[in-house]
Every structure is written in structure tokens, then in C-alpha cells.
Amino acid sequence: MIMTINPKTQQAYDLMHRGILALARAEQQGIRVDVDYAERKKVHLTRKIEYLERKFRDTKFYRHWEHTTKSKPNINSNFQLAAFLYGVKKLEPIAFTTSGKGSTDEEALNQLNIPELNDLLEIRKLKKVRDTYLDAFIREQVNGYVHPSFNLHLVRTYRSSSDRPNFQNIPKRDKEAMQAVRKALYPRPGHQLLEVDYSGLEVRILACYSKDSTMMRYINNAGADMHADIAEQIFLIENFDKIGHETLRDAAKNGFVFPEFYGDYYKNCAAGLACKWGQLSQGKWKPGQGIKIPEGYLSDHLIAQGIPSLLKFTNHIKDIEEDFWNRFQGHADWIDRWWETYKKYGYIDLLTGFRCSGIMIRKHVINYPIQGAAFHCLLWALIEIDRIMQTEKWDTKIIGQIHDSIILDTNPGELSHVMKVIKQITCIDLPKAWPWIIVPLDVDADIYPVDGSWAEKEK
DNA sequence: GGAACTCGCCAC
């Protein structure tokens, strides 16, 4: 993909220019890597992988597979696995790849209910950790530091990307993978890692474009919680408790709210939610199984609420979708206006002064300006923090950036001042500099122990 | 033996 950087204002040009310089300084600083740990962990993972491979090769499933091939099956080959599952065993694929073959991704394999495949999924996960992350740290490190590149010229939406190694996709959600990888990344001796991220930045930027009144109310009211409200609706919970029902809030956020904002619709959302958070058998919830909530099992709760099947659930989600777009009418209208503007002029201009032109489909036209402008907020703040850091000669260093967050290697003695400056720049100075930001901005900070790795979050 | 492709999977 050819990316054309197209700044239409001096401000936009300056943002790129200064951004590149600030990011280059972060690249130069680098992130400390515990190479010994990475090497040891690789050996440990290799032993574990070998054990799981032996175990897998000892199963009936594998022996059947082996029996049907001329040479030994390659455990890593999804091509061969698909040929066996869907060609030889004639199983019905639950999903298909873009080229039309039966899918062998995690979701698809889980649905087949073949216990032996769990080992294969575990092997996949461990290999990912070893071969994608730990290997890359060892390969890319120089004198115990990795220096990821942060690119501003490669992404269609005007976001950034990162490579060699990619600093923007280090495991976080899966605890085992997170710890295995992040234990390799350390602050400088006597320092502590600090991660500052904008909360709900994309939704706030979205509101700056659409000025949707419901969304503005949610953002301006500190007690309001859009995802919790939707979760309450989806799962029919009375007395919704943000802590007790955290899983359901996450499900609503990642399984409905964001997909809908990105252009998905109720059928996919319902299927996705049911697949990931429910236990289905023949289109009905399995009683007494699956995830637990304060009310008991989610499946039992939904059955009691009159939603025993996927079909009923899908209709329920359809109603919620209708209500959702009624409530966010301003956003729906903005989508239509924005799309019409693109069709008329052939381009769209971001709030930050950059232009997206060329052939785009509707979902691109809606998405790019939000992603791009949200990242530009982070970049503006990063540039300012970097500037103050230099003039005040901080020992604290910026070492990376992940779209809406900045990662620093902090001198503990400077921590409270650093936090104060960051808070001022991110939440007060930025909206002052860019008056189109008509919503409050907010940041969260994760602080890691002195000399502690990136796996040891404190608060 | 390398380029270009597919697939799966990590992040936001």
C-alpha cells in the first residue's frame, strides 16, 4: 500500500516533522531487555513444546492423521490440518478463511470439540511467544537494549506503526503469554516503567466529529458508563455492578459497542457474543455451564430471562441495536453526512489538518478520521513531553508509544513531577492548542515497581 | 533459493 502523507495546514506539517524527531529520540533511548531471561525462557518453552508435541503425537487423533498422509504431518501446518479435518474426516467447518478454505483458527478448532486439539492450540500459543517475541528481542537487542522503529509514514489512517521489533503488539490479555514476554522488558537500573494512556480516546474524538448529544453526555458525566449500560441491556441485569459484572461489561464493550461503531451489525455481534461468552449446544444455552456471574451461571440467567436460544438472543440484540442507533442519532447522522461529503469531493479532511483521498469504501471513510486524529492527540502530547523533558534535563526517558499511550523509563525521584507535567500537557494544554477538542480528556497511569519488569503492574 | 502469497494471532 502506497501511503501519501498529505498535510493541508502548517500545523499538520509541523506535527509530522516534530513527531518524527521526538520518536527518533525514543528509538535512540531504547528499552532494556533481560537477554539472559529471554534465553532461559526460550529453553523452558522449547521443553514444554516438545513435551506437548510428544503428547499430541501419542493421541488417536494424530495417529489417524498420520495414517492418511504419505510423510509425517507437520503440526505447524494449518494447510495440512484443514486437509485432514475437512477433507479426510469430512467435518463441517464452522468458519472459512478469505480464500474459502475451512478455518483452523482457535475459535474454529474449539467448536469442533476435539480434546486433542487443545494441545495443538497450547503449542501454537507457546510458539508464538518464543518465535515472535522472545526471538525478536534477542535478535534486535544491542548491548541489552531494543530500539523499535516508530513509523509515521506507513499507515493509511495517519496512525503510527512499529517494527524491528514491533513494540505495539506485546501480549497483554493472556496472562501466561503476557508474563512470559513482558518479564524480558525492564527499566534502566533504579528506574521504573510508567505507562500513561488516554482513556476512551477514540470515542471522545468520535464525539468531536459527530457532536452526538448522547455520547457527549456519557463523556461529560464521570459517573456514566456507556459499556456498563449496554451490558445491562444485553444481559438483562438488574442492579448492574461494575466490578461483579466486569466480564459482562467487557463483553458488551468488545462484542457490541465497538463493533457497532466500526460498522458491524446485530447478527455478527449476537453470534460473536454467544460464541465467546456463552456455552451453546444445538443453538441453545447449556444450563449450569459456562461463565459465572453474581446471579449464578450466565446461561441459567439468560434462560430465566426468557432467552434460551441463539435465535432469541439474536432478536434481542437486534432490538438493542435499534435502540442504540436511536439513542446515538447524532452519530448515525454524522456517518451519513461524512460519507456524502466524500462522495462529493473525493476526499475527507481530518480535524488535525490531514487529508485522506483516493478510493475508499464507506467504513474506511468513517474510520480513518477517528483513528488518525486520536493518534495525533497522543503524538502532540508526546512531542510536548519530550520538549519539556529536554529543557528540564530529566533523567526520565520516553521509550515508546502505543497509539493512545506513552511508555516511559522513569527516575523514581522525578515521578511526581513527571506525572504532573504529563497530566498538564495531555489533558489541559492539548485541548487549549486544538479548540476542536470539545470534550474533556483524561489519562490513566500504570506504574511498575522500581527495577520491576513490564509484567509486574502495581496500580 | 527467493519473492509473494495465505493463514493465524498479537496489539490498539
Place this chain on the structure above:
DNA sequence: AAACGTGGCGAGTTCC
């Protein structure tokens, strides 16, 4: 009417 955005990267596969 149809239906989720942006990347990087490793392994396997196919093509030349």
C-alpha cells in the same frame, strides 16, 4: 443491501 477499522510478523506454501 450489507455488514468490524489499522498494523507487524512467523510458518507454511506456491511460483518462478
